[in-house]
Amino acid sequence: MKKIVVITGAGMSAESGLKTFRDHDGLWENYRVEEVATPEAWEANPELVNRFYNERRKALYESSPNKGHKLVAELEKYFDVEVITQNIDDLHEQAGSSKVCHLHGELKKVRSSIDPNLIYDLDGWELKLGDKCEKGSLLRPHIVWFGEAVPEIERAIMLMGEAEIVIIIGTSLAVYPAASLVHYAPSNASIFLIDPKEPKMNLGGITHIAKGASEGMEDLMKKLKTII
């Protein structure tokens, strides 16, 4: 089976009703990154940071995978598929994708503030500020904040090196190191971008499908089924 790597961003989940970051009415229009998505913010104002992620977790519980997620999962019938997502939602997994690498963490998980290896599934949408890990430290969202290391990036780079086809869906490619992944694809890999907007990054000889995730994946599935 040919190897496909799918790189997704917030636009993948937009049709499920989850806000992106940099579109009009996106999350960063209502919050300053420095106030809610950095370790310093967590130190300075854990109530605000915790509320930000509780709000997003609540929205996630009220959403469901869209057609685009389901078609990405359907690719596994015909290809060896790895999903590398910047998203912290679990909509790819809910849609049936079996190999998902979360570069920026997972919204439904929390972790110890002193031992990053102590990771727990959160029961329900609300992390109650003050709940502690088994070592007695404050539980925090299991999210990679700006300025923190991206533990999965090495594995993601390795996966990119094996790709015969790369599909990029719904990301502005504005945040590194995730945005650099596209440069690790083999020179002979076919690269497709599904996004209503033109990419800011110069992506050379890629095929841009200027549509939303669901419609774009419907178009691409037709093309991919001819090369199975």
Ligand code: APR
């Ligand atoms: N279908 C496909 N793409 C869409 C759709 C849609 N329905 N709606 C919007 N988009 C596209 C936008 O055109 C944009 O290119 O999704 C992209 C969203 O970009 P961002 O909001 O910047 O989200 P993302 O690229 O995932 O951000 C990367 O930045 O703030 C950090 O950690 C955060 O993981 C996030 C990272």
